[in-house]
Amino acid sequence: MRVLEAAVACLAEHGWSGSTVTVVCARAGVSRGAAQHHFPTREELFTAAVAHVAEQWLTAVRERARSLPREGPDRTYAVVDLLVAVHTGPLFRAALHLWTATTAEEGLRPGVAALETRIGREAHRLAVEFLGADESRPGVRETVQATLDMARGLGLANLLSDDSARRSGIVRQWAAVLDRVLHEDP
Amino acid sequence: MRVLEAAVACLAEHGWSGSTVTVVCARAGVSRGAAQHHFPTREELFTAAVAHVAEQWLTAVRERARSLPREGPDRTYAVVDLLVAVHTGPLFRAALHLWTATTAEEGLRPGVAALETRIGREAHRLAVEFLGADESRPGVRETVQATLDMARGLGLANLLSDDSARRSGIVRQWAAVLDRVLHEDP
Numbered sequence: 443m444r445v446l447e448a449a450v451a452c453l454a455e456h457g458w459s460g461s462t463v464t465v466v467c468a469r470a471g472v473s474r475g476a477a478q479h480h481f482p483t484r485e486e487l488f489t490a491a492v493a494h495v496a497e498q499w500l501t502a503v504r505e506r507a508r509s510l511p512r513e514g515p516d517r518t519y520a521v522v523d524l525l526v527a528v529h530t531g532p533l534f535r536a537a538l539h540l541w542t543a544t545t546a547e548e549g550l551r552p553g554v555a556a557l558e559t560r561i562g563r564e565a566h567r568l569a570v571e572f573l574g575a576d577e578s579r580p581g582v583r584e585t586v587q588a589t590l591d592m593a594r595g596l597g598l599a600n601l602l603s604d605d606s607a608r609r610s611g612i613v614r615q616w617a618a619v620l621d622r623v624l625h626e627d628p
Numbered sequence: 629m630r631v632l633e634a635a636v637a638c639l640a641e642h643g644w645s646g647s648t649v650t651v652v653c654a655r656a657g658v659s660r661g662a663a664q665h666h667f668p669t670r671e672e673l674f675t676a677a678v679a680h681v682a683e684q685w686l687t688a689v690r691e692r693a694r695s696l697p698r699e700g701p702d703r704t705y706a707v708v709d710l711l712v713a714v715h716t717g718p719l720f721r722a723a724l725h726l727w728t729a730t731t732a733e734e735g736l737r738p739g740v741a742a743l744e745t746r747i748g749r750e751a752h753r754l755a756v757e758f759l760g761a762d763e764s765r766p767g768v769r770e771t772v773q774a775t776l777d778m779a780r781g782l783g784l785a786n787l788l789s790d791d792s793a794r795r796s797g798i799v800r801q802w803a804a805v806l807d808r809v810l811h812e813d814p
Contacts, residue, residue, distance in 0.1 A: 457731035459645055535731075541787055542728045545643035545721075555788045562785075584801035591781030591798065598780050599748075601727055602741045612777065615770035619805060 445470040445477050449491035453536035458543035463487060489553040492537050496561050499533050500568065507572050518624065519617035521572045522589060525565075526613050529597035530605075537561075538601065565590055575624055585623045592616060631656040631663050635677035639722035644729035649673060675739040678723055682747050685719050686754065693758050704810065705803035707758045708775060711751075712799050715783035716791075723747075724787065751776055761810055771809045778802060 448470035452461045463484050467474050481487035503524065510520040528534065541558065544550045569586050570577060577583040596612065599605045634656035638647045649670050653660050667673035689710065696706040714720065727744065730736045755772050756763060763769040782798065785791045 455731070457728060460732045538784075539728055539731065541784070542643060542725055544788065545641070545725065546646045551788075558788050581801045581804065584797045585805065587794065588778055588798045588802050591785060592774055592778040593781065594784050595777030595780035595782075598724075598727070598784060599777060602730065602737075602744050608773065611770045612774045615767045616774045618767065619771065619809060623805060 443494065445472050445480075445487075446491040446494040449488055450495040450533060450536045453488060453491070453539045454532040457539045458488075458547075461488065461539075483549070485547065485550050485553060488540055489550070489557055492533075492540055493557050493560075495533050495536070496557075499528060499531075500564060503528060503568065507568075510572070513574075515618065515621045518573060518621040519614065521569070522593075522617040522620060523613050524572070525569060525590065526593045526596055526609065528565075529593040530600045530609070534594075534597040535601065538598070562590075573620075573624060581623060585620060589616065589620055629680065631658050631666075631673075632677040632680040635674055636681045636719060636722045639674060639677070639725045640718040643725045644674075644733075647674065647725075669735075671733065671736050671739060674726055675736070675743055678719075678726055679743050679746075681719050681722070682743075685714060685717075686750060689714060689754065693754075696758070699760075701804065701807045704759060704807040705800065707755070708779075708803040708806060709799050710758070711755060711775065712779045712782055712795065714751075715779040716786045716795070720780075720783045721787065724784070748776075759806075759810060767809060771806060775802065775806060 445466060449461065449466045452466050452469060456465070463474060463477060466487070467477050470477075477487065481490055506524060507521070510524070511517040537558075540550070540554055544554050566587065569575070569590060573586065575582050575586050577586070592612075596605065596609050600609070631652060635647065635652045638652050638655060642651070649660060649663060652673070653663050656663075663673065667676055692710060693707070696710070697703040723744075726736070726740055730740050752773065755761070755776060759772065761768050761772050763772070778798075782791065782795055786795070
């Protein structure tokens with residue numbers, strides 16, 4: 443839906459305070475009445491928007507994962523690179539603004555917390571699948587979680603300035619470390 | 629200064645939109661005129677506040693680091709735990725709100741970007757020192773950077789809900805992996 447995509451783009455570019463229903467409707471070229479018919483409150487509109495775009499991204503990531511190297515350190519590198527790329531794009535930026543807005547907007551909190559839990563779980567599930575990680579082995583589950591936390595931290599570091607040069611060295615090194623944790627003899 | 633500490637506490641609890649100069653002055657028990665004499669704009673007040681409190685924290689961290697285990701895996705664990713603790717406290721929460729506010733407030737951007745670069749550099753320097761990391765060895769610098777990015781990601785994950793149970797497992801595993809990278813034979 444055009445209005446949901448406009449809401450996420452707006453959040454990413456202008457933050458929560460700059461993202462009113464009026465601004466989003468103008469951007470999407472829909473009437474305020476039409477938007478409010480589906481999403482009665484500003485909170486519902488933006489939470490639904492991030493949920494919708496996150497679903498689209500998860501589908502796109504699954505699609506992209508099909509063309510990654512099949513196995514070995516090259517695959518681990520490609521998966522880490524993909525996970526980090528997801529966290530440095532506009533969707534993460536929009537989600538970041540929605541998360542921080544919950545501090546001032548009590549009404550946003552329950553919906554956003556539930557959404558974050560859902561996306562977090564799905565991201566972990568995909569990471570395990572793409573990495574072929576055996577979570578029954580000691581330390582593997584925590585290392586996969588740490589990889590996603592690191593990706594979130596890199597997303598944050600990219601908010602204020604272009605961090606891509608520093609980031610590429612970290613991704614390469616972390617992928618090498620992770621690959622060893624995943625495949626070493628117990 | 630009381631007004632700077634009040635500004636950081638206010639940012640952490642109410643976010644940027646809920647942190648006006650008036651609210652901070654009331655909290656600190658100072659007059660608006662007195663605050664504006666030192667910090668003519670809202671942007672200057674909050675950027676100076678995060679800078680001031682960050683300096684206090686860096687001092688406190690240096691102090692705490694003196695009582696950590698002297699060497700070995702226990703020290704690596706204690707250092708990672710300390711770095712993560714810094715990123716899950718109210719100062720990080722305040723900084724997060726200041727960083728995301730720069731998206732909507734152009735005037736905040738240059739000061740906050742400069743501050744973030746300075747704090748980031750100092751945090752890296754301290755991490756290297758505390759870990760006794762030899763950055764001339766391949767991969768060590770990037771792994772230390774990744775540790776700080778992971779700490780930032782854990783701080784973010786802690787914004788919406790108490791993440792401490794999941795976090796402690798991640799810190800333990802990350803410390804074990806980091807210790808190996810720091811001390812393995814080249």
